[in-house]
Amino acid sequence: MESSLHVYPQSVDSRYGKLLPDPADPVNDRIYEQLHHVPIGYSNKSNIKIKTIYLHGGKNQWFIEEGRDFFFTTGCKVNHCSFTYNRQEGRTADVVVFGNPYQLPFRPPWPRKSQKQIWMMSALETPPHTTSMRKYIGHFNWTMSYRTDSIIVSPYFKYEAFPEKKVLPYKNHAAGKKKKVAWFVTNCFNVESGRMEYAKELQKYIDIDIFGGCGTKRCRKSEWDKCRQMVQRDYKFYLAFENSKCKDYLTEKVQTGLLYDAIPIVLGAATWEYANALPAHSYIDVEDFKSPKHLAEYLQKLDENDDLFNEYFRWKSYGTFVETKPWCRVCSMVHDESFPTIWYDNVDSWWHAKSACIKKDTHWWYNVVD
Structure with missing residues (x-):
C-alpha cells in the first residue's frame, strides 16, 4: 500500500x-x-x-x-x-x-x-x-x-528553455572525434537495471571504451575534469546507464554527455520521463530500439554522417541547465x-x-x- x-x-x-x-x-x-x-x-x-x-x-x-x-x-x-x-x-x-x-x-x-x-x-x-x-x-x-x-x-540537473532561441556560431561537434562510445562505471554487480548485460551485448557490434572498475581503462577521481575533456575531444557517444530503473531517476551521467558534446545513450528512467526532463533530440533512448544490435546500427549511421550527428546538438540554441x-x-x-x-x-x-x-x-x- x-x-x-x-x-x-x-x-x-x-x-x-x-x-x-x-x-x-x-x-x-x-x-x-x-x-x-x-x-x-x-x-x-x-x-x-x-x-x-x-x-x-x-x-x-x-x-x-x-x-x-x-x-x-x-x-x-x-x-x-x-x-x-x-x-x-x-x-x-x-x-x-x-x-x-x-x-x-x-x-x-x-x-x-x-x-x-x-x-x-x-x-x-x-x-x-x-x-x-x-x-x-x-x-x-x-x-x-x-x-x-x-x-x-x-x-541532479534541470534544463530550462531560453525565452527566445539563441543564434550560435556553427560548430561541427564530430570534428576530430575518432572514437565511438565511452562509459565510466565502477558498480558492476549491485544493479537492477540490466545495464551490464545490455552494454556487453552492445559491445559485440560497436567499440565501447569502459573506464573504471568494470573495464580496462582508468580515470582517477582526481583527474575527472581531464577525463570529461577527453570525452569532449575524442568520443561521439556516452553511455548514461543508471544502476536502477526508478521513477524520475536521471543522474549527472546524462548531463555529462550533454555538456561535453557526446550524445548520451540513456537507460534507466521511463521514456516519457527522459522526454520531460531533457531537450528534444538531444539523447538516444535504448528503449527506442529492438535490441543492442539495432542500436549499434543506428550509432554507426550517425558516426558516418556528420550532419545527422550534429542535429543532436541543436538544443544548445534553445536552452541551458540551471541551478x-x-x-x-x-x-x-x-x-x-x-x-x-x-x-x-x-x-x-x-x-x-x-x-x-x-x-x-x-x-x-x-x-x-x-
Missing part, C-alpha cells in the same frame, strides 16, 4: 497549491514556483527571525558549512536561515533533516519537539539503495529527492507561517512503493528477430 500525503487545510490557497505536489500533474516539479516564493511580510531586515536547519550526520557527510553564509553565496531570495550540526540545537531546530541512507539512524534519535517542527527525509539514491524508514512512521512531513512527487524536488537551489526553497517555505501543514501516513511505503522501481528483464532483447 502506498502512503498518502496529507495537506491541511485540504482547500489551500491557490498560491500554495502551486508549491505542492499534484497527483494529477506528475510532470509539474514546482521548482520555478518555489524558487520565486517569498512569504508575505518577509523582508531582508535584520530583525527577521533566523530559522535553524539541523543536518543530522555532520559536515563530513553533508559538505555544507555551518551558519548562514550558504544562503547568501547561493543567492537565496529568502536567506534568514542557518545550518547547524549540533545535536542539542537539532532537538529544537525549525527543520530536522535526515539523509537516507547515510545520515539516517535506525530509529529517531529523539521525539519531535512539536507538530510545527519540520522533519525532512532527503534522498539522492534510489529506493533499492536506501534503508527502511518503518521506525519513522508519523515522523516525516517533508521530503527532498529527485522524485517529482517530493515536497522539495531536487533533481535548482533546494535549500533556498526550504528556507523560503519554512519562513511562511501560513504554509499548509503536511504529513505522510507512512513515508517508507511512499518511498519504497512497488511502483517506485522496476527490475528490468536483463535480456529483454534476446528474442528479437532481425
Whole structure:
C-alpha cells in the first residue's frame, strides 16, 4: 500500500497549491514556483527571525558549512536561515533533516519537539539503495529527492528553455572525434537495471571504451575534469546507464554527455520521463530500439554522417541547465507561517512503493528477430 500525503487545510490557497505536489500533474516539479516564493511580510531586515536547519550526520557527510553564509553565496531570495550540526540545537531546530541512507539512524534519535517542527527525509539514491524508514512512521512531513512527487524536488540537473532561441556560431561537434562510445562505471554487480548485460551485448557490434572498475581503462577521481575533456575531444557517444530503473531517476551521467558534446545513450528512467526532463533530440533512448544490435546500427549511421550527428546538438540554441537551489526553497517555505501543514501516513511505503522501481528483464532483447 502506498502512503498518502496529507495537506491541511485540504482547500489551500491557490498560491500554495502551486508549491505542492499534484497527483494529477506528475510532470509539474514546482521548482520555478518555489524558487520565486517569498512569504508575505518577509523582508531582508535584520530583525527577521533566523530559522535553524539541523543536518543530522555532520559536515563530513553533508559538505555544507555551518551558519548562514550558504544562503547568501547561493543567492537565496529568502536567506534568514542557518545550518547547524549540533545535536542539542537539532532537538529544537525549525527543520530536522535526515539523509537516507547515510545520515539516517535506525530509529529517531529523539521525539519531535512539536507538530510545527519540520522533519525532512532527503534522498539522492534510489529506493533499492536506501534503508527502511518503518521506525519513522508519523515522523516525516517533508521530503527532498529527485522524485517529482517530493515536497522539495531536487533533481541532479534541470534544463530550462531560453525565452527566445539563441543564434550560435556553427560548430561541427564530430570534428576530430575518432572514437565511438565511452562509459565510466565502477558498480558492476549491485544493479537492477540490466545495464551490464545490455552494454556487453552492445559491445559485440560497436567499440565501447569502459573506464573504471568494470573495464580496462582508468580515470582517477582526481583527474575527472581531464577525463570529461577527453570525452569532449575524442568520443561521439556516452553511455548514461543508471544502476536502477526508478521513477524520475536521471543522474549527472546524462548531463555529462550533454555538456561535453557526446550524445548520451540513456537507460534507466521511463521514456516519457527522459522526454520531460531533457531537450528534444538531444539523447538516444535504448528503449527506442529492438535490441543492442539495432542500436549499434543506428550509432554507426550517425558516426558516418556528420550532419545527422550534429542535429543532436541543436538544443544548445534553445536552452541551458540551471541551478535548482533546494535549500533556498526550504528556507523560503519554512519562513511562511501560513504554509499548509503536511504529513505522510507512512513515508517508507511512499518511498519504497512497488511502483517506485522496476527490475528490468536483463535480456529483454534476446528474442528479437532481425
